[in-house]
Amino acid sequence: MIQITGLTKVYRKGAPPAVLDLTFDARPGLVTVLLGDEGAGKSTALRLMLELERGQGVTLFGDRPYHRLRCPEREVGVLLPGPGDGPSMEAGHPGCKARSHLRMLAAAVGVPARRADELLEQTRLAGVAGQRLRAFSPGMHRRLALAAALLGDPGTLLLDAPTEGLSPRNVEWFHSFLRSFAVAGGTVLVTTRIPQEAAQFADRVVTLDRGRMVADQPVSEFCRTRLSPEVAVRGPQMARLADLLVSQGAKVRREGGAGLSVAGIGRTEIGELAYRHGIMLHELADRVVEQPAPRAVLPAASGRTGHLSLQSQAEAEPEQSTDRNADQHPDQHPGKPSERRPDKPSGRRPGRSFEAARRPAVPEPASEGRSRDDAAPPTRALPVASVTAVLPVLGTPAAQQEAPTPTVAVDRLFRDDPAPAATPAKAVEPTGAASAPAAPTPAKPPRRGEGAADLRTDDTVRLRRVGRSKAPATSATPTAPATSATSTPATPAPATPDDHRSE
Template sequence: MLQAIGLTSTPRRDQPAAVDDLTFEARPGSVTALLGAPGAGKTMTLRLMLGLEHGRGVAYFRGRPLHRIPHPVREVGVLLGDVPGHPGRTARGQLRMLCAAAGVPASRADDLLDVVGLGALRDERLGNLSLGMDRRLGIATALLGDPHTLVLDAPSAGLSPRETSWLHGLLHAHAVQGGTVLYTTDDPKEAARAADRVVTIDAGRLVADQDAASFSGTRLRPRVAIRTPHAARLADALSKEARAGRRSVEVVADGGSRLTVYGSSCPEIGETAFRHGVLVHQLADEIGDSGPVPAARQSDEDDVPPVEGESVLVRLPVPAARRTSALPPALEARPLRGPLRPVRYELRRMFGVKTAPLISAAVLLVSLAVALPLARTGTTPLSGLLAAWPALLPLPPAAMGAGLIGALSYGDEYRHPALAGARGTVPRRLGLLFAKLMVTGVVAVLLALLAAVADGGALRLVYGAGAVPLPHDWPALCAGWSGLALGCAWAGLLGAGVFRITAAGVTAVVAVPVLVVPLVRKVLAGPSAHPLGGLVDRLRQLSWLGRPHGTDSWLLSLLRLATRPEATALALSLAALFCAFLFTGLRRKARW
């Protein structure tokens, strides 16, 4: 059972609370519709229940708040708004990425795509999906962990009548198996037709909590819809017979050939039309909303927008005739938990689109294009040649590419928030951070080494082996290249994570050589009573290091790299960004 008790949102500025002391429940084995006009507070109610907005009150999912459920992905499936995701990712790749985050088998992605009717479009990119396909993918995302409760915000918005019928069948199939379904809608007729219980709210307050039959009887008014080429004649005849029989009958001309009659029935109207020789094309019992009608809606009668002045119609609900749709197979095992969940997610997130491979290819091409002319001039040292790093550039191409990949790691996360709506599938914040640090670090190191190898091979091929001798301190050079690329990748990642934008991550990378390094050099070069000069030699003389024979030169090179201003500036920048990331994360967490 899903229970919402005293939900109240935090008012913004001088505005009243969007949700004010709202209490209701959604029972297992039934579909509950949260009904309200646009702006009534339906979406805010769902976000309060899921802990995505500030406010008071509590929501219990089978007796427990969401943050105390060990496996939230098995308890609640969420669809809020459009399905977020990188437009270049395929539908199958999107679900497999979320499977990794949720800890469920990757094969479930294919099962869900078949259930929601997207099996033939599994390799279609998200940017090419229509609105109906997007909603189907959102339903698949909500069903990912085989949850007991479905919380859906306007799942039928923009769907055709056929797709809406399929959606309602799927929701009822979930309820038949003992699940709980809560979805929002602004259409009273859809709520009467598709839900077992209707909770009506207005301005964030509870108006009514009724079963579907009671709701239909109190909110929806029975009527008869007529289509005839002689609408005026039939309306006049119906009015005259009603006055003669002293019956309360209301005839409304909806424009053109349509009439709506309240207070009569199909047999009575048919007999009147027969007696007066009026041709009738359509005669059907329907129900109409007696309350406020949303501004924009489509007619379920013929799937075309109604003409101006025309009411929107719907068939009488027939609960016994509801059709159910197939559901995906149940998950037998609990979702896997552990440090590999966010790592698998990050790997599929990074390599599910072509951005990282394209950046790597561009880095190699630029590095080669810079290294070959530098070698011809003969003014650049060997270390600069292999890294393709002239004095004109603040960073070598490999380091800039690594920084961009790191910035996109969190930049794309906030630009295309695949995990935003599904709170139960999000790995722990620090777990996701460490996974991103690990994956981007490995990619950055490989990119730096690959660029150095490619530059060295190209230089040997063009200018001969004598032009590029193997440095005697190549391990230290490799460590320096790797450390620089690793630091840039992490600086970009943390910068984008703190400011939630890719550009901020790239700025953090460029700021290190442009701003931080000159400041560090100025500090180190200033007057001091105890200068740092000779630190490397003094460290070398420490006897307790226990160095193996032959490692003096390597250790000396590493120590010199570690004490360079660039390394100090990068370490300071990373420390500041990491503290800022933790501070912003803890501050957001404390707000809840």
């Protein structure tokens, strides 16, 4: 169990923080992935956790910070990129032989040399154990580094970009290894840049954007909201449009009475098609929210604390559920799409200010969102086929994917607070939740339980306040926050805000 609270790092005075108030948990039995672009602060966050860099915030491994661990190698295995960056990362001195390198580290850790040989077998390096490291490929270097991290037989693994620049074979090996490590009850915290990779082996995905946490989701939600390149279409003549789309070779799925989700064809094409055939559309939206769709909306100076994310989370929760209810009667908000739409694309744009992001710019999404899609690197545009291939592997229930317009709710969630961050539920214990990505997280965290009534009422009070201040967003749910606070909801999204520890 790693509890990360309020990690903050500012390199220079006045410069934007490399990491700002990062708070989440990595729980045993789960693979937690720290996802973010280059320069998002993943490595800095990891180094801050290990106190390799000075900064603010506390990271508890079990019950003590890293430098207070009596024998850190036996509790936390660490794989940091070596001196060479990226693919050229080296595990050790090029003149060293793999076996002697590992035995040397075994001596430092205080385990017998036998353990080193065992690990060489485990990492499939036994055959080349007698070779010098200068003959090693990046994949072998990385595996050797992993073997070194595992020397003390730790229960926790912290890996910084372990699969970056490796061959698919090695990446696959790493994934399966980390998965099995987590299944055996270990805590794994990995950073990566590639959302698809995160979807493949994570149980929980924490998304960083420029040092700020923008989402903390279970992988099922992550896949649903960030990795499905679909277009949501809504309007009165959907049957006709569906026929047209199918004849164009798109995959069309009905959603509710007046909705379609279309895959395999671009949004502009759909729009054009509809326009040419005189079909009215009420909504036309990309569902592809692959890259940091949500954005840290709060200004940097506000010093986002746990309160805020606590409120927003708990508030967003009922909202989502009511949204689902509402979606079953789609005609309830036929006019809303135009108001809702702009949030997503504008949220994605990096340089946008807060106000701009909030301004409902009606004509924008179609043109701007499209151009962004074009500009996006091809790797990010995950084809539907591969998503559908990935999802079964993950054991994501198909129902999740077909849930009626969950993205709408998530959109809202992001708008109301981009770090909604389904904050991790504390309650998950290694035995129960091992590798159950889509399983509903236990409702009541122990912390809350022990925090007793005052905490609960605290939450309720806050939630009410926020509920009132954000009247339009939560108008339909005046009572829901209270209920959610008192009896934590049974929605699949992890409900339990844990941020009171930063208070």
